[in-house]
Amino acid sequence: MNLESIQIDSQVFIKPEYLIHPFISGNKYRKLKYNIEAAKSQKKSTLLTFGGAYSNHIAAVAYAGKIKGLQTIGIIRGEELESKVATNPTLKLAQSCGMQLKFISREDYRNKAKPVFLEGLKSEFDDFYLLPEGGTNSLAVKGCEEILTEKDAQFDFICCSVGTGGTISGLINASKKHQKVLGFPALKGDFLKQDVRKFAKQDNWELIDDYHFGGYGKIKPELITFINNFKADYKIPLDPIYTGKMMYGIFDLLRKGFFPNDSKLLAIHTGGLQGIEGMNLKLKQKGWPIIE
Known part of the structure; x- marks a missing residue:
């Protein structure tokens, strides 16, 4: 386009x-285009990614998953946000698109790229296509x-x-x-x-x-x-x-x-x-x- x-x-x-x-606007559309193609070619049915309270990336992944027929999981920075989804427009949108939200502490969030942390996510959520925070790869x-x-x-x-x-x-x-x-x-x-x-x-x-x-x-x-x-x-x-x-x-x-x-x-x-x-x-x- x-x-x-x-x-x-x-x-x-x-x-x-x-x-x-x-919702999948600008660079988020560009970043997701080939990643979604890769997820489907690898027969992955779920996208998992990371973001904060008002993350454009979280909103875009959730909406893209909805229209592309993929399940989505968002690992969200800040445990306190779990009780505030109803008043947070970004997280509310993501959840309405079917994204499963998991809230973790800021300390745990800093470890999100470490193998041990990712292995824990694989144990919890089974197989998924991993998108880094911000979607950059x-x-x-x-x-x-x-x-x-x-x-x-x-x-x-x-x-x-x-x-x-x-x-x-x-x-x-x-x-x-x-x-x-x-x-x-x-x-x-x-x-x-x-x-x-x-x-x-x-x-x-x-x-x-x-x-x-x-x-x-x-x-x-x-x-x-x-x-x-x-x-x-x-x-x-x-x-x-x-x-x-x-x-x-x-x-x-x-x-x-x-x-x-x-x-x-x-x-x-x-x-x-x-x-x-x-x-x-x-x-x-x-x-x-x-x-x-």
């Missing part, structure tokens, strides 16, 4: 991947390589938000030699560079670490204002975890003269809009303005 880019500025265009599907990267088309060769910079590194790796692999791929991490930490290097086949990329707003899931009032103004100006919604931070960073860098005046930028809108409802619940608790 290929979508035409939308021009929003003399230099900036947006690839609206969020329009692919309301070689098949996910393969799917994300399909985001760019030949028409996108006109752009000098390809920009995307970064969570687990899968999407930017696919973009790097599909980019042309003359293009620079810029990643805007949604969380703090140099480990992301290592994650990208596992899959990226070119070195025409850079991570811009100045726009995570304090870390994963952290936001500030100025980001909310930017997101609301952006939607009012361009009729394009942004999520506060990923795309909002990326677009804030792009516009700030434009003001600072980071990009040459004659360059053209393509920003990949990776979706994540289902998380807005959950974020607004937290914003109301703080007494902050909500995302409109």
Whole structure:
């Protein structure tokens, strides 16, 4: 599925991947495409994966399982969330799609990739197809390589938000030699560079670490204002975890003269809009303005 880019500025265009599907949108659709094919070819009837309270990945896997005829299991970070499913829009959606939710402590969650922990899951749930947190693996990267088309060769910079590194790796692999791929991490930490290097086949990329707003899931009032103004100006919604931070960073860098005046930028809108409802619940608790 290929979508035409939308021009929003003399230099900036947006690839609206969020329009692919309301729940399996953007990079989640791309990441799941070949993994679901692999699960079916291996005769697996169940997908098992991991995520937090408002995880786009959990929502996407649950919905994809529902429409593809696969059972789904979500290992959720935070035991306290078990009693809050009814008031959590993401987990409520996942459960309504038939996903079985297992809530574990944050300490246990940190061990989710360890063989001993995975063996325990196999004993409990029998056979399943394992999807890592965020969905990033070689098949996910393969799917994300399909985001760019030949028409996108006109752009000098390809920009995307970064969570687990899968999407930017696919973009790097599909980019042309003359293009620079810029990643805007949604969380703090140099480990992301290592994650990208596992899959990226070119070195025409850079991570811009100045726009995570304090870390994963952290936001500030100025980001909310930017997101609301952006939607009012361009009729394009942004999520506060990923795309909002990326677009804030792009516009700030434009003001600072980071990009040459004659360059053209393509920003990949990776979706994540289902998380807005959950974020607004937290914003109301703080007494902050909500995302409109």
